[in-house]
Amino acid sequence: MEGHVQVNETELQTVIDQVKAIKNGPRVLQLYMDICAHCGVCAEQCHVARTMPESRTNPAARSDHIRQLYKRYGSTWGQVLKAIGAARDITEDEVAVWQRDFYECSGCRRCAKFCPFGIDNSILTRKGRAVVHALGKSPFMMSETQRISDETGNDEGQTYAAFVEACRFLCEEVKDDWDIDVEIPIDRKGADILFIPASADLVSFPETHMGVAVFFKALEIHDGTTWTMASTAFDGANFGLFTGDDPHMARKNQAAYDACIDLGVKKLVIGECGHAYRIAKRMGPTASHFGNPFETTNIFLLADEYLQKGVLKFDKRKVDEIITYHDPCNFARSTNVFEEPRRLLSAMTDNFVEMTPNRTENWCCGGGGGLAVMDGAEKVEMIDGTFLDYRMKVGKMKVDQIMATGANYCAAPCANCKRQLMQLMEHYETGVKIGGVFDILGNAIVLEETKVKAGAKVAS
Amino acid sequence: MQVFELIIGKLLPYATLVILIVGLLYRLNRWQRAAVGNIALYPSAATRWRLFGKVLSEVTLFSSFRQENQALWKRTWPFHVSLFLILLGHTRLITDWPLRVGLGLSEGTVNAISAWGGGICGVVALMTCLLLLARRFGIQRVREISTGEDYGVLILLLFILLTGNAMRFFTHYDIAEIQQYFRTLFSTAPTQVPHDPLVLLHFLMVQLLLIYFPFGKFLHVPGVFYSKTLLAKDY
Numbered sequence: 001m002e003g004h005v006q007v008n009e010t011e012l013q014t015v016i017d018q019v020k021a022i023k024n025g026p027r028v029l030q031l032y033m034d035i036c037a038h039c040g041v042c043a044e045q046c047h048v049a050r051t052m053p054e055s056r057t058n059p060a061a062r063s064d065h066i067r068q069l070y071k072r073y074g075s076t077w078g079q080v081l082k083a084i085g086a087a088r089d090i091t092e093d094e095v096a097v098w099q100r101d102f103y104e105c106s107g108c109r110r111c112a113k114f115c116p117f118g119i120d121n122s123i124l125t126r127k128g129r130a131v132v133h134a135l136g137k138s139p140f141m142m143s144e145t146q147r148i149s150d151e152t153g154n155d156e157g158q159t160y161a162a163f164v165e166a167c168r169f170l171c172e173e174v175k176d177d178w179d180i181d182v183e184i185p186i187d188r189k190g191a192d193i194l195f196i197p198a199s200a201d202l203v204s205f206p207e208t209h210m211g212v213a214v215f216f217k218a219l220e221i222h223d224g225t226t227w228t229m230a231s232t233a234f235d236g237a238n239f240g241l242f243t244g245d246d247p248h249m250a251r252k253n254q255a256a257y258d259a260c261i262d263l264g265v266k267k268l269v270i271g272e273c274g275h276a277y278r279i280a281k282r283m284g285p286t287a288s289h290f291g292n293p294f295e296t297t298n299i300f301l302l303a304d305e306y307l308q309k310g311v312l313k314f315d316k317r318k319v320d321e322i323i324t325y326h327d328p329c330n331f332a333r334s335t336n337v338f339e340e341p342r343r344l345l346s347a348m349t350d351n352f353v354e355m356t357p358n359r360t361e362n363w364c365c366g367g368g369g370g371l372a373v374m375d376g377a378e379k380v381e382m383i384d385g386t387f388l389d390y391r392m393k394v395g396k397m398k399v400d401q402i403m404a405t406g407a408n409y410c411a412a413p414c415a416n417c418k419r420q421l422m423q424l425m426e427h428y429e430t431g432v433k434i435g436g437v438f439d440i441l442g443n444a445i446v447l448e449e450t451k452v453k454a455g456a457k458v459a460s
Numbered sequence: 461m462q463v464f465e466l467i468i469g470k471l472l473p474y475a476t477l478v479i480l481i482v483g484l485l486y487r488l489n490r491w492q493r494a495a496v497g498n499i500a501l502y503p504s505a506a507t508r509w510r511l512f513g514k515v516l517s518e519v520t521l522f523s524s525f526r527q528e529n530q531a532l533w534k535r536t537w538p539f540h541v542s543l544f545l546i547l548l549g550h551t552r553l554i555t556d557w558p559l560r561v562g563l564g565l566s567e568g569t570v571n572a573i574s575a576w577g578g579g580i581c582g583v584v585a586l587m588t589c590l591l592l593l594a595r596r597f598g599i600q601r602v603r604e605i606s607t608g609e610d611y612g613v614l615i616l617l618l619f620i621l622l623t624g625n626a627m628r629f630f631t632h633y634d635i636a637e638i639q640q641y642f643r644t645l646f647s648t649a650p651t652q653v654p655h656d657p658l659v660l661l662h663f664l665m666v667q668l669l670l671i672y673f674p675f676g677k678f679l680h681v682p683g684v685f686y687s688k689t690l691l692a693k694d695y
Contacts, residue, residue, distance in 0.1 A: 027494035028690055034487070035683035038610050040602035041525050041532065055604035064605065077675060085608030086676060112501050114525045116536075117680050118518070118687035120499060282498050282695070289498075289695070336502035360503060 011135055012090050015098075018131045019066055020074045028123055033070045035117050036060060042111035042121060047363050048104055051394045059111050062101050063124040065094075093382070099137050100382040102128035104390070106368030107242075108329040113360060125369070130244025138243050139378035139387070142370055146239045146248050153255060154199040154235035163234055166202045174210045178442055182213040187263065188228035194260050195227050195299070196280075197271030199235035200415040201436075208272050208413075211438030214445055215303060215312075221448050222311050227269075230259035236276030237415060241283070242370030253284025260286065260294045270298045272413035272436045274330025274337075281335060299438070300331075300413070304340035307347055314444040319349040321433070323440065324407035326355065326398075326421065327362040328414035341413060341437050348444040353405045365412065366395035367420025388423070395424040402432055409433045411440065468664045469653030473645055476667040483674025484682065491686055504694040511692055518688045535595065539588035542581040546624075549578050553642045579628055586621040589614060609676055616669055623662040631658060 022029045042059040043049040049057045056062065072078045072087035081087035091097070105125040112120035132138055138146075148157040158166070167184040174182045185191065195216070201209045219225040233255040240249025260268050268286055270277040277298045280286045288296050306312050323345055331337040338359050345352050357363070365372075374387035383390075398421070402410050412418050413436050421434040505511035517523045522540075526533050551557070552574065560570055593614045596606050627633050637654055644650045654660070672678065 023490075025494065027491055027496050027686065028499055030491060030494050031683050031687045031690075035677070035680040035687060037677045037680050038602070038605045038607065039532065039536070040599065040605060041529055043601040043605075044529060049601070053601075058601060058605055060605045081609075081675075083608075084612055084676075085610075109501060112691060114528050116522055116525050117684050118524075118691050120501065120691060123499065333501055336500075336504070338503070360501075 008095075011095055012092075014135060015094055015131055016069065016073050016090060018134065019069045022066075022070055022127075023074050028120070029127060032063065032119050032124055033067055033074075036063065036067065036119055037117060039116060041114055041116060042119075045111050045114045047108075047110070047366060047397050048106070048394050051396055052104075056101055057104060059105065059121040062105060062128075063119070063121050065098060065101065066124055066128055069094075095132065095135060095137060096381040098128050099132050099139070099380050102132060103139055103369075103371065103374075103380065103387075106329075106364050106366065106371050108364035108368045109333045110329070110361070110364060113333065122369075126241075126244045128244075129242070130246075133243045133245050139374055139380050140376075141374045141378050142239060142243050145370075145373065146243065146245065149235070149237075149239065149252060150248070153232060155237050155239065156199050156203050156235070158199060158202070160231050163199075163202065163231060166206075167229070170202070170206055170210050170213065173206065174213060174442065177210070178214065180214055180217065180447065182210075182217045184209075184213050185226070185228040187231050188226065189262075190264050191226040191228035192265060193225065193227040193267045193269050193302075194233075194256075194263055194265040194294075195229055195269045195271060196233060196236040196256055196259075196276065198237040198273035198276055198415040200237065200419075201271060201273075202234070205415065205418055205436060205439075207439040207442065208436035209438075211436065211440070211442030212271060212299060214442040214447075215299075215438060218312060218445060218447055219306065222306070228263060228265070230256075230263060232262075233259040236270050236273050236280060238276060238279050238284075239370055241275050241279055249279060250284055253279055253286055256280060257285040257292070260292070265294055267302075268294050268296045269302055270296075272299065272415075272438060274328040274332075274335065274414045275416075277337070278330045278334050298335075298337065300337050300340035300344070303441070304343055307344060312344075312347065313446040313448075314348045314441075315446050316349055316444065318444045319351070319440060321349070321409035321440070322351040322353060322405075322407045323349055323409045323411055324353050324355050324402060324405045325358075325437075326365065326402070326410055326412040326417060327359055328412060328417045329362075329364055329368050331413060332362060333360055341411070344437055344441065345411060348440050353407050355401050355405045355407075363397050363401060365398050365417045365420045365424070366391050367416045370416065372416035372420040391420060392424065392427045395420060396428075399424050399428045399430060403430060407432065409435065409440075411435060411437045413437050464660065465653040465655070468660050468667070469641070470650065472664075472667055476670050477646075480670045480673055487674055487679060488682060491683070496690070498695040499690055500693060500695050501691040505692045506694050511689065511694075514692045515685065515688045518692075519684055532595070535588050535591045538584050539592060542585040542588070545577065545581045546585060549574060549581070553639055575628075582621065582625045582628055586618070586625055589618050589621055593618065613672075613677060616665060616672075620662065620665045620669065623658055623665065627656075627658055627662065631656070633659060 022033055038060055046059050068088045069090055071081045072089060075081060078087055102125050107122035107125050109120055109122045145155050149155050171182050171184055174180055197209060216227045238249055238252045270280050281288055281296050286296050325341055325345060371391060376386050377383050378387055410421060410432055412421050412434060418434055425432045425434060505514045522533060522537055596602050633656055640651050641654055
């Protein structure tokens with residue numbers, strides 16, 4: 001039996017070193033090491049802990065992986081703290097456990113909403129994932145997506161030709177479906193707006209992107225606002241947020257920054273992708289606090305601004321769906337986008353219904369934190385079953401929540417949410433359609449008549 | 461007995477005071493100096509005053525989980541409030557309450573407030589402490605994350621409350637003597653340590669708590685001001 005358990009001492013030392021480094025790390029990590037009192041409130045507020053009631057899914061228990069090692073190795077009194085149970089020694093399968101457990105948390109931040117001590121477990125989840133990533137042990141699709149993104153500039157690995165072709169094809173689709181002439185400009189210098197969606201919208205959720213093109217058409221007709229996409233940065237999605245890989249996150253966002261500068265745009269507008277907006281607005285080089293020569297905003301804020309001005313007109317008769325809205329965690333809790341999509345949807349239909357709870361207290365779809373892209377076991381050692389099994393299990397609450405509204409269309413402006421929800425609706429055979437907000441907008445919008453002709457002339 | 465009195469009453473208090481103050485300052489200094497990132501959790505507080513109000517309501521009313529977990533709130537809020545009032549009441553041992561003179565209260569009134577207020581708070585704190593302990597044992601999701609520290613801290617508090625309540629309700633103690641002791645403790649001419657073993661036991665356990673304060677979960681008391689601010693702030 002000798003050599004049965006392969007203990008990699010160097011790996012364990014890396015874990016210890018990275019955990020000890022928290023001592024000089026950000027305030028938030030230091031606090032979270034010190035102040036958890038194990039009250040158990042988070043377990044009631046977590047969709048994973050509720051649907052898989054095992055001790056390892058308890059958010060406090062998951063965060064304790066880091067906390068107890070920190071106290072054991074980062075404190076002079078490590079042995080004393082161990083004696084009273086506040087600390088523990090590192091175990092042989094530590095890395096394998098982290099790899100499984102930190103990818104069972106979607107980082108949705110709902111627990112932070114209710115924690116009496118103000119602990120946001122998603123930050124510890126990201127820290128745990130960062131350690132796993134540093135050891136080269138991120139689940140396969142996570143590291144693979146990052147690799148593809150570094151190679152091609154987008155998570156789907158689309159080439160420039162494929163991107164241009166996709167845009168051209170979508171313009172044709174808009175013409176066929178809604179009888180509107182649009183164009184999707186690429187690398188147009190001096191445009192007012194650079195638009196960056198999640199590139200998954202171009203491949204997997206094209207109707208959202210079509211709706212966006214129609215929306216920009218309405219703006220152009222109204223006040224001559226011009227927009228463009230960039231061939232060097234047409235993907236705002238960024239797995240660096242999910243794997244805890246800060247350099248990757250900065251690198252990818254840098255491409256967006258460079259494109260803004262090259263094209264000389266006034267505004268960077270992020271599409272229906274919450275985590276892309278969170279990074280662009282707050283974390284990467286395009287973040288607003290750097291005093292960049294362009295403004296960083298998102299498509300909902302922009303559309304709502306024009307809606308308030310009375311520019312956007314909709315024909316409610318074109319929308320027959322009963323629509324509900326799912327707040328993606330990164331748009332709602334993390335970037336304050338609550339009312340804008342609701343105002344837009346309410347302007348498009350009288351059949352808008354809320355799910356309960358909603359807004360800041362909304363339940364995660366179960367696919368957050370990058371989980372939605374993972375279907376198999378993803379080379380995660382200790383996982384039982386696959387990520388798809390897991391997601392279908394923890395997403396049950398979301399399904400029930402949507403079904404209770406009686407809606408037959410759920411708008412979820414996030415590529416992760418969309419994929420997870422589509423799979424959920426299929427798995428539980430609900431028949432509810434999943435899509436974005438702009439899918440509906442493209443269908444319902446009424447463009448200003450006289451100027452449509454002028455627009456059509458330009459396009460032809 | 462003499463030795464115990466010397467250790468608990470004359471020597472340990474110096475160590476306790478130093479460890480508590482140095483330990484807390486060390487920790488606060490670390491938090492204060494550490495880098496702050498933008499981790500706003502929306503809806504956030506847009507202005508300085510709103511932030512102040514939000515953090516205040518969090519730390520005084522425990523508002524974030526009040527609606528969601530009323531069972532816990534009904535235990536933990538009275539628990540913390542009564543502990544805070546008990547702490548406030550104990551300041552009477554070291555100062556003659558400038559407030560008392562300011563408000564024009566007689567010594568008798570203060571004694572009455574102490575007897576009633578202290579008595580009620582003592583009972584409430586003891587009951588809620590027991591309920592919190594029962595909760596730790598009784599609820600699976602709480603039990604599975606409970607460590608020796610979590611139980612130990614509650615049991616220590618339980619004994620402090622038991623001895624404190626025993627003094628108030630079952631034995632006669634001389635408040636003047638204890639006041640005299642505390643007011644001269646750190647002076648050049650300290651008076652005698654009270655002989656009452658119950659007082660000594662109570663005092664010993666409180667000192668153990670204070671020594672442990674800067675090292676374990678009690679850090680949630682100063683820490684919650686920082687963490688709530690980090691989440692509620694609009695950067």
